[in-house]
Amino acid sequence: MTAKRIDGKAFAAGVRAQVADHVARLKADHGLVPGLAVVLVGEDPASQVYVGAKGKQTVEVGMASFEHRLPAETSEAELLALIDRLNRDPQVHGILVQLPLPPHLNSDLVINALDPAKDVDGFHISNVGRLGTGQKSMVPCTPLGCLMMLRDHLGNLSGMNAVVVGRSNIVGKPMAQLLLGDSCTVTIAHSRTKDLAAVCRGADILVAAVGRPEMITGDFVKPGATVIDVGINRIERDGKTKLVGDVDHASAAEVAGAITPVPGGVGPMTIACLLANTLTACCRANGLPEPQGLTA
Numbered sequence: 001m002t003a004k005r006i007d008g009k010a011f012a013a014g015v016r017a018q019v020a021d022h023v024a025r026l027k028a029d030h031g032l033v034p035g036l037a038v039v040l041v042g043e044d045p046a047s048q049v050y051v052g053a054k055g056k057q058t059v060e061v062g063m064a065s066f067e068h069r070l071p072a073e074t075s076e077a078e079l080l081a082l083i084d085r086l087n088r089d090p091q092v093h094g095i096l097v098q099l100p101l102p103p104h105l106n107s108d109l110v111i112n113a114l115d116p117a118k119d120v121d122g123f124h125i126s127n128v129g130r131l132g133t134g135q136k137s138m139v140p141c142t143p144l145g146c147l148m149m150l151r152d153h154l155g156n157l158s159g160m161n162a163v164v165v166g167r168s169n170i171v172g173k174p175m176a177q178l179l180l181g182d183s184c185t186v187t188i189a190h191s192r193t194k195d196l197a198a199v200c201r202g203a204d205i206l207v208a209a210v211g212r213p214e215m216i217t218g219d220f221v222k223p224g225a226t227v228i229d230v231g232i233n234r235i236e237r238d239g240k241t242k243l244v245g246d247v248d249h250a251s252a253a254e255v256a257g258a259i260t261p262v263p264g265g266v267g268p269m270t271i272a273c274l275l276a277n278t279l280t281a282c283c284r285a286n287g288l289p290e291p292q293g294l295t296a
């Protein structure tokens, strides 16, 4: 059996088209332009690429993009002062502080300084608590993108066994909350889990977010399962740099029913959901109905 490929790149283009549609209507009917501010501290090359892609796609869907690139030695006080300005700026509906921050900056403190209503990453403790208690929140982009693809492929997720490998605050934990919200039976596994392969083989839905290149091989996969590969790892192979996921795609695709590729899977959906969250934040800030199908 060869798994169906879940095309995140095409799915993301569809989400962006829906966002663009809503943005055009906000402009025409209310004179509103959703605005996203992205803050990058330091010169990490990978982060610069992502921030560039975010700015470009923000403009493409008709929203306003505000980029703040700060030197690596920016102090905590300077960064907090910028966040305070963005929190107060009525043209800014969403704020993303690119992570990781340089080590002298306390990222918990910085993230919790955001206005939760503008926290389009969904990382503020208030949004984390709201998601965990089923209250309206901003939902982290990567897990939201995974959920959209799962619902599209499987329909109703109720009663399915879901295993999330990885317990990070940005992917593993919120992913588990979203799957629980859709009535899955959820297991969060990680590097210390005993007999990880056997635990994974119980999964109808397997989400790999461990950050270890190609660790999840075909023998971790239940026949017919849906596999979502969140990993983005740059590795050297045959003298070339290559992007691979946390899933060994070749062996897993022989067993799975459906699988996301890397690149072209979860990554593009993450940025599409960032735009969707910015639109949602703009609608909420202005007391307008939220876009359907673009939130959890």
Ligand SMILES: Nc1nc(=O)c2c([nH]1)NC[C@@H]1CN(c3ccc(C(=O)N[C@@H](CCC(=O)O)C(=O)O)cc3)C=[N+]21
Pocket (backbone or CB within 6 Å): 047, 050, 096, 097, 098, 099, 100, 121, 141, 232, 243, 262, 263, 264, 265, 266, 267, 268, 269, 270, 271
């Ligand atoms: N506050 C914050 N929010 C984030 O959402 C955030 C962050 N910090 N820091 C860095 C990570 C990484 N990230 C990616 C987004 C898109 C792709 C993506 O589109 N990847 C393409 C390939 C890109 C390539 O070729 O390098 C793909 O998978 O097809 C990847 C990674 C968001 N992040």
